[in-house]
């Protein structure tokens with residue numbers, strides 16, 4: 059590791075502009091998160107990125123010049139004027155997840171609009187990946203839709219699903235049809251906890267049919283960050299324990315920051 | 328996003344436009360003396376030409392509807408008439424075009440596709456072609472005849488060849504009746520010899536991509552294949568490919584690649600996404616990745632054609648095709664391609680409305696990766712129906728795949 063800057067005042071930044079939320083992470087030269095923030099992606103990604111970085115530097119008393127390298131990822135990765143490089147969310151989620159466990163693993167990221175399965179070998183090399191089909195099934199959008207149908211706040215779902223005692227299942231692939239099934243269950247007087255559990259089961263099924271799991275199962279993304287019970291169900295369905303990465307919602311941005319740091323080191327070595 | 332990269336066209340393309348323009352002009356000229364036969368892409372075109380027909384290939388029109396993106400507005404018209412959105416979108420866009428009376432040919436100041444005097448299919452590729460032709464046969468009250476080739480063929484054996492050769496011969500009486508002229512075996516042999524020459528030259532064009540850097544990409548191929556598709560069996564196609572081949576040789580000698588600074592080489596499995604070829608070509612150039620070869624462009628190589636055995640060799644050439652084979656020969660074929668074209672990874676286009684040309688559904692990508700170590704990416708989309716295509720997902724899938732190839 060010759061020539062690496064170990065000066066703690068040097069930082070690296072990763073920003074993940076996703077379909078609905080934008081996440082920004084600043085790490086130090088030991089790859090530790092020193093600051094992070096989250097906001098809506100909005101309709102002007104460049105503006106969002108600028109605003110978030112600006113706000114963060116103010117609240118955390120950072121000089122922008124201390125951030126020596128920045129990488130962007132997510133849907134808006136091409137729209138961050140101050141990013142020095144970009145990587146896809148596939149690479150970034152893999153990078154972030156591998157950092158924590160350093161093992162052969164399968165990373166499952168459940169995002170707002172899509173889900174991804176990423177296979178990494180024991181050295182962290184990406185072997186394969188898969189994105190869900192262009193449909194909301196098995197994504198955060200599905201869970202949001204169900205919460206809306208049940209007039210619940212998303213934050214209530216995890217506890218409700220966990221409290222369920224019956225295995226209710228929603229059979230349809232399609233989010234709209236599944237929502238209709240929810241209405242039928244409401245009519246039939248099914249307990250709300252069981253309906254939410256059914257919705258979780260539906261996400262589990264969509265994820266399980268996407269791909270296989272090799273090695274350790276690691277989960278990332280905002281959906282499991284807020285619904286750890288869902289991650290548990292996914293692990294059970296695959297017959298293995300699931301591990302949620304620290305700061306799961308920020309994992310893409312964290313991966314981007316790691317890429318930024320890596321590039322800075324390369325340039326200095 | 329606007330891109331700064333430029334797609335390198337061939338000098339020869341100017342000639343191609345003239346050649347193709349002339350073909351369509353003659354085909355749609357109301358004063359033409361010849362009868363018109365519609366033919367599927369790997370139907371018995373040689374026989375039709377030998378019998379004096381002007382041959383029209385509606386799949387080519389389907390591709391034009393796709394690349395002009397007219398398909399998107401026309402497909403729903405066919406859907407509304409009972410042609411499901413799940414079946415071939417060449418079929419639905421072409422029937423939509425007929426129903427609306429709008430065609431990309433209009434932009435060339437030509438009337439739409441010529442009315443058929445006879446429709447001749449080969450089911451070696453799919454059943455959709457027969458259903459497609461049957462629609463027009465009902466509309467115009469003209470004969471719809473064809474060859475029923477078995478599918479998922481393992482070994483192309485003598486039994487299959489003999490049966491198909493007989494079916495091709497059996498078309499002759501109807502064709503004689505429609506054309507008003509007698510079948511002439513020598514003429515057929517002559518056309519087959521010319522068609523074979525076209526195949527050899529077209530194969531030469533595709534083979535040039537084995538060079539590093541590749542002077543031609545799959546995206547170029549989808550355009551350059553025009554004469555091989557619609558003019559096989561004519562001198563015009565031969566003359567054109569001689570010009571193109573000379574230019575390719577020059578590019579190789581000068582070290583010019585289709586992709587500036589080529590770093591990675593990809594094989595494209597499946598149909599083109601016609602309405603997105605330009606943006607995809609641009610994205611791959613930006614990623615310094617050359618899509619060097621494809622099953623699709625290779626499908627117009629008919630090496631078995633032999634004038635000494637006209638019917639049997641046509642039968643063999645039409646049945647050896649990748650599309651009507653079982654997974655075993657398909658896999659062996661792709662493995663040969665990986666080696667020949669020094670491919671780093673495979674892109675599978677899973678076209679929703681053409682399962683016949685989509686090979687990612689029966690675990691083939693996983694098997695090939697296991698055997699060759701070459702990674703793959705599967706992109707869901709369609710040949711013509713852009714309602715089934717996600718720009719964002721495709722862009723990310725491709726970018727992530729190239730990132731994967733770039734890992735050291």
Ligand code: SF4
Pocket residue numbers: 386415416417418452453454455456598680681682683684710
């Ligand atoms: S092979 Fe596919 S694209 Fe071609 S005609 Fe048949 S269904 Fe349509």
